[in-house]
Amino acid sequence: MNQVLIESIETVIVDLPTIRPHKLAMHTMQNQTLVIVRLRCSDGIEGLGESTTIGGLAYGNESPESIKQNIDSHFAPLLVGQDASNINAAMLRLDKAITGNTFAKSGIESALLDAQGKRLGLPVSELLGGRVREGLEVAWTLASGDTAKDIAEAEQMLDIRRHRIFKLKIGANEVNQDLRHVIAIKQALGDRASVRVDVNQYWDESVAIRACQVLGDNGIDLIEQPIARINRSGQIRLNQRSPAPIMADESIESVEDAFSLAADGAASIFALKIAKNGGPRAVLRTAQIAEAAGISLYGGTMLEGSVGTMAAAHAFVTLNKLTWHTELFGPLLLTEEIVVEAPVYREFQLEVPRNPGLGLTLDEERLAFFRRK
Structure with missing residues (x-):
């Protein structure tokens, strides 16, 4: 069986409106910003992940902008060309080269799991x-x-x-x-x-x-x-x-x-x-x-x-x-x-759905509409 490789990793910043302002002790959110991770593999399967934080840098030391930049500039070069089906090896490779950045790592690990679940026909929970x-x-x-x-x-x-x-x-x-x-x-x-x-x-x-x-x-x-x-x-x-x-x-x-x-x-x-x-x-x-x-x-x-x-x-x-x-x-x-x-x-x-992977499909039109230009 041919090895399945990671071909590309794309990050998209999405700004979505909320039903009301959401008041935390350190910040009031007026909308929510998501970083969507799209991990494409050589077998044609795409894994989805998300890295989301709250309040810019008011909550922690990663922001949507830094998450996107770090995945694009540092994470992707380490992972492209690696075995897409070996999640353990991929995440160990990141951990050796990149300290902290757990929000960004979470989006990548989620995308790897989603892709592997789709590949095997299993929900991520399994x-x-x-x-x-x-x-x-x-x-x-x-x-x-x-x-x-x-x-x-x-x-x-x-x-x-x-x-x-x-x-x-x-x-x-x-x-x-x-x-x-x-x-x-x-x-x-x-x-x-x-x-x-x-x-x-x-x-x-x-x-x-x-x-x-x-x-x-x-x-x-x-x-x-x-x-x-x-x-x-x-x-x-x-x-x-x-x-x-x-x-x-x-x-x-x-x-x-x-x-x-x-x-x-x-x-x-x-x-x-x-x-x-x-x-x-x-x-x-x-x-x-x-x-x-x-x-x-x-x-x-x-x-x-x-x-x-x-x-x-x-x-x-x-x-x-x-x-x-x-x-x-x-x-x-x-x-x-x-x-x-x-x-x-x-x-x-x-x-929690039993469909393969995370059980979700992106709405490309809505994604394009809310994508930060």
């Missing part, structure tokens, strides 16, 4: 060991900042049976104002929904000690990254004191970070993100570390579009335990699609 569930429960972020609006939005999501887990982005406002906002929403929804908060590192430890206590006492199920990722000793102390479990997110920028956090006892939940680990295979290594350490798991998002969301979903359906479910709602935040068939959300779940 390449990753085999699914143990057909769908994933998905949280929704309430990020308008307006308490009444957020309650109304949550009620609507419960009515249409799309979400019963809600995450609130807090930290940008004065702490007591944020606490009143969160507690009012939890009181309105009661036991019908799980309410969680994401602080995006915006508190210092002195504020977090009291705030975590108040949140836990008022029925908040989970507190995500309340303090700076570099304050490891503070994270350990908070994890020991908080009545609500603490989840590490920004603290995990690599598989090695996950090991270090687990060894230190700095969090009781890990947010899994393919972009921050370097791809679907890489994120499963972090999951294995967590599982071995007795740390529970949550399937996180960088608010990817359909391609990146499905790449993560195929990894997450293979996990033995996903105690805190996922937040793969990125496509629902967008008003426009660049794939032919959008992901299906119903009965509180994202359905």
Whole structure:
């Protein structure tokens, strides 16, 4: 059998409108920018990947523009002419030559997996060991900042049976104002929904000690990254004191970070993100570390579009335990699609297709329309 080679790698920046501004502690998103990776192989198969971040450089050290430039200038020359069916060798080749750049690596690994799945007639989940569930429960972020609006939005999501887990982005406002906002929403929804908060590192430890206590006492199920990722000793102390479990997110920028956090006892939940680990295979290594350490798991998002969301979903359906479910709602935040068939959300779940690869086809017309000129 002739070896299948990688013939070309193309990156496309796509700017898509969102249903509303999405307010995070460090940035307010007015739209979402995706980097779509198209990996073409000598057997005529094309693999799709996506590298997406939030807030330009406000969140991390990769931006859509740098991701595109680095893949075009550094990744592609290393991979063109290499064996397209040996994902392990291709990613090891990148890791040896390129440090960090996990968002870009994730897009490449997703595209390699998509192509191999199409080649073998298997969904990506089967390449990753085999699914143990057909769908994933998905949280929704309430990020308008307006308490009444957020309650109304949550009620609507419960009515249409799309979400019963809600995450609130807090930290940008004065702490007591944020606490009143969160507690009012939890009181309105009661036991019908799980309410969680994401602080995006915006508190210092002195504020977090009291705030975590108040949140836990008022029925908040989970507190995500309340303090700076570099304050490891503070994270350990908070994890020991908080009545609500603490989840590490920004603290995990690599598989090695996950090991270090687990060894230190700095969090009781890990947010899994393919972009921050370097791809679907890489994120499963972090999951294995967590599982071995007795740390529970949550399937996180960088608010990817359909391609990146499905790449993560195929990894997450293979996990033995996903105690805190996922937040793969990125496509629902967008008003426009660049794939032919959008992901299906119903009965509180994202359905993960069994078609070969990621199970997606690009809509060439829509892609061309929203492509950054």
